[in-house]
Amino acid sequence: MTTIPLLTGNPLESNVHARYALLTMSRIRKLEEAVEDLFGRGMMHGTMHLSIGQEASATGVCMALNIDDQITSTHRGHGHCVAKGADLTRMIAELLGKENGYCGGRGGSMHIADVATGNLGANGIVGGGIPIAVGAGLASKLMNRGTVAVSFFGDGAMNEGAFHEAANLAAIWKLPVVFVCENNGYGMSSSTELAFAIDTLAERGLGYGIPGYTIDGNDVSAVYEATQAAVQRARNGEGPTLLELVTYRWKGHSRSDKNLYRTKEEIDEWKTKDPILFFEHLLKDKGMITDEEIAQVHAEATSQVIAAVNEAMKGVPADPANLLDAVFKKVSA
Amino acid sequence: MTTIPLLTGNPLESNVHARYALLTMSRIRKLEEAVEDLFGRGMMHGTMHLSIGQEASATGVCMALNIDDQITSTHRGHGHCVAKGADLTRMIAELLGKENGYCGGRGGSMHIADVATGNLGANGIVGGGIPIAVGAGLASKLMNRGTVAVSFFGDGAMNEGAFHEAANLAAIWKLPVVFVCENNGYGMSSSTELAFAIDTLAERGLGYGIPGYTIDGNDVSAVYEATQAAVQRARNGEGPTLLELVTYRWKGHSRSDKNLYRTKEEIDEWKTKDPILFFEHLLKDKGMITDEEIAQVHAEATSQVIAAVNEAMKGVPADPANLLDAVFKKVSA
Amino acid sequence: MSDRMLTMSEALREAMAIAMEERPEVFILGEDIGIYGGAFGVTGDLYHRFGSERVRDTPISELGIVGAAVGAALSGMRPIVEIQFSDFTAQAMDQIVNQAAKIHFMVGGELHVPLVLRAASGSGTGAAGQHSQSLEGWFANVPGLKVVMPSSPYEAKGLLLSAIDDPNPVIFLEHKLLYKIPGREEVPEGAYRIPLGVSRVLREGKDLTIVATGIMVSRAMAAADELAVEGVEVTVIDPRTISPLDMDPVYASLENTGRLMVVQEAPEHGGFLNEVIALVATGPALGHLIAPVVRLAGMNVPIPYAPQLEKAAVPQVNNIVAAARSVVADWR
């Protein structure tokens, strides 16, 4: 089994929820490690943007969503995809350029979408998914669907015009949208200190009449709580919320990053704030999990990822023959 | 004489300043009336966006600028152009498509620029001039020129991505830029109530760390004061300011506007807040001008505009022969 | 029946009304399309007929609007976006080109984007360089977009209904000079669909094959009338959609005429109708040519303001007549 059904609720609500949250974060971490490994072994093409260190934000947000709530994701989107319920095999198959990959080998890491779980897709364009989420929210409103659209994006994306126009549309139309800014301190090499002249990115909501909150993005339960409130507000027709989830990426921006713009000390310090370890400690403090159970969860995640990689490897390489047919959806359909 | 030299200082500083401010506003009003007349008589091509009712904002802002301070302007840019010191004859000649027009008949109303007075040009693109002003401010900073760049734009322009990206760049680089939003209540038919979910547009500065102020845009002296403070801040290297100048356009958006989106009552009420009459009353209250002098000023404005129209009419129609040569600046130059 | 000699604005409005009545998922969004009725009056009274939710006025945010339309389309809606002037697609290029055009392909078919982007195109109104461009070439070179250029009210209605039906993103470029002029053909009252990707032969003649797009179709027809008086018989072909492009009638006609002229308003250098020339020059049709191809296009200049300059910058009827006359006379 390389998928697990989405569970909603606070990660601290019950032992089942806790285990689910931990398993989800672990699955993301192991998947990312596998991707790094495949890349290192030259089995994967292109580039990769790993979300190691950011697992709590994807997980906490998606635990506040129903399966038919929609998300738009980013170039650093594996975590969002997993947390929303995607099949690890099809994800890895995509990275390996196989027919059975999510995109049939046509999109790769930056373009995985999954209709079944409401994932409208990763995006190679910084900020590209933000107006799209607003459109999904508009569709929900026009059709009275009661669903919410969440847009994940990074701190860097907030300086794109796309964010601005999208935020304002969502605000004036009171759309059921949640703007989730994963502030990991950098847009590639550009630090938030250099790229912004405000103290918290949540303040940017002020200019649109959108309430903004700054949350510890490495605390999966805090992320859930904030998202849950925002989702409730959205479903009530009160409009969008901006959540700034403060986190950190442990790895370089992409394969070519030499980390010249930040110090080893800074990276190491953030590693002490590992969202997975943090959550484990919290659960143990509350007596909600044992060390043995924790080991079990990680073992389960590892075996799922290994199974996914093995299964994906068996896939047929994508075939150039039908490329031209894949550009347009057939009119009859 | 269809130009007058730029005078800086508070419109209430002296009788000379008062007379200058009144004359400038009157020249704008008369010019716009002449444009409307030329258009109505079929002598002018294209469209026109009149700034009648908004004369105080252009005038008050430009009286806080030196001749080498730069501005970027808009589709509704005649007032800015006049207030910065442009030649009325060349302006009208442009509208008439003459060789001696500012653009040699190639640009028309929406593209008049005037290097001599620091006017980097009107713009047919809503928001188009905003990043350009930021670049002018950057050039000033890089070259230590001490000049300031002012970007005029409308309320509608504030929802363009261009505003957003430009505002943030100016803020983080602390550029000598002043963002002047002429809030006339509408972007074409779209009211600020519908297009924004905030109370004042000045609040939008908050999201960038830019101080924002809402000013009575029909009070030429208040406009001057606010601009002067912002210019000072800019020259001191403290960065940009956002000024929201609240005003109103009396005429339709352009020639094809039927004013369906606003009431006659609203228009009439704003006419009672005529910036020119308001200033005249203020001056009379202060004993700075007599009725006779006021009449004199308007007569002078009228005669300048008439002279400009007459002179412009004599111009040679722009010649298609050299169009191809006009696309690129010659490399030798 | 002369009450069915509609303008293109009227024809487009009818198409949108029919589509909105047929399908609840169709809605329109754009700047000033509501009470104002559209910058060129195309949406007219639709706001009053369908309400502010389905005829949705937006702030001035082209990128946001097109992006919202993409998101809505991905979520089962069929948005029609109106961009006031096609020049402002520049603001929205990322959503058009990097998102709408590619999503279906990039995600391996999981999603599709049934979106129509309507925009006023072309020169002739004195609005100068930033409000007068013919940008079809940009979109035609982007795989994943369909590109429609209606040349008359009749075409406009039938093509727009097909565009709305299409499950893919369609760029629909309307020449602004056509909005207010009644067409030469009746526009049927109800729904009818003109398939995307089928050229129309408007007139057949043995001397010269003219392929023209948008406003140039009517100019080519006017030129053909004049030329007929002189005994020069011209075939006029309107591709109607430039992506996909149907060349069969062009090849067939060249077998008879041996002479080809293409006429577009867009700037000549790198303009789209080069595709027609290239398809002829790379295939068997080359063998039928008895004369060099004639290319009439906009000058390589931004569209100027003054009327005498603006006219000079793009092909007019007399330019077509003169060029046709000489290619026929010089190459026998």
Next chain:
Amino acid sequence: MSDRMLTMSEALREAMAIAMEERPEVFILGEDIGIYGGAFGVTGDLYHRFGSERVRDTPISELGIVGAAVGAALSGMRPIVEIQFSDFTAQAMDQIVNQAAKIHFMVGGELHVPLVLRAASGSGTGAAGQHSQSLEGWFANVPGLKVVMPSSPYEAKGLLLSAIDDPNPVIFLEHKLLYKIPGREEVPEGAYRIPLGVSRVLREGKDLTIVATGIMVSRAMAAADELAVEGVEVTVIDPRTISPLDMDPVYASLENTGRLMVVQEAPEHGGFLNEVIALVATGPALGHLIAPVVRLAGMNVPIPYAPQLEKAAVPQVNNIVAAARSVVADWR
């Protein structure tokens, strides 16, 4: 002298360093061009050599950056903007097309915009549809822009210096596969300038004229090597700048070869090299053709991710060889 066999990154960096030393008004701005050294390492150590004011890191705001460059250029500076991937020019199209390209003309010559926009172009790195486009056709159809496509380190340095000198906006499209490969020619150490608008004949042969752009120039040269072994002699012409486009060497070559092939990476439909075909087909060169023109171009698909798909989507050396072989064999 083999230490002057630079990569294109190195050559471009040298050009920028020379220009910055020559003129105080030259500066660079873009995302991650500072400490990071550029997404493709092109700016490298320039940040350390010229400081953070003149090698200016920006937030992720392409429209703002290009707009700021336009404003700076209007104010006497000579900005060089780096856009990480040419795909992101979509974000900045308004400033490129509606502002930079047209201002000089629209304002009647009062102002001009000496601006260079450098961007990484093309496919081959597995970055998929939104990071691999060849968009030169967009810019070529916009009057007021010059468009440069260097095909080697030597060309890149000399062309970039000319682009920086030019008083007009220049779009400088660098194929990303060329960044890291040393060229086949020495790059002189100091300043040298290759004028914009002059094609280069890289190789002369009597059988076939190939016009290729960007990365396709080296593929055409490799194909020519293979073909030479079989006795097929090929002329290879690199226009270097597609706006302005210098066709004289093409016409001259066609008088000898009678056969024309154009090779581009951009999608075939509506792609720029149609211009070369059109100029041949509309003029006297048509009379020299003894074979249909051969057009090799990218497939009409977004660039796919998987390596086998990505390769299939654009012309490779073997495609050029095969097509050349058959046009020469079939048309004698």
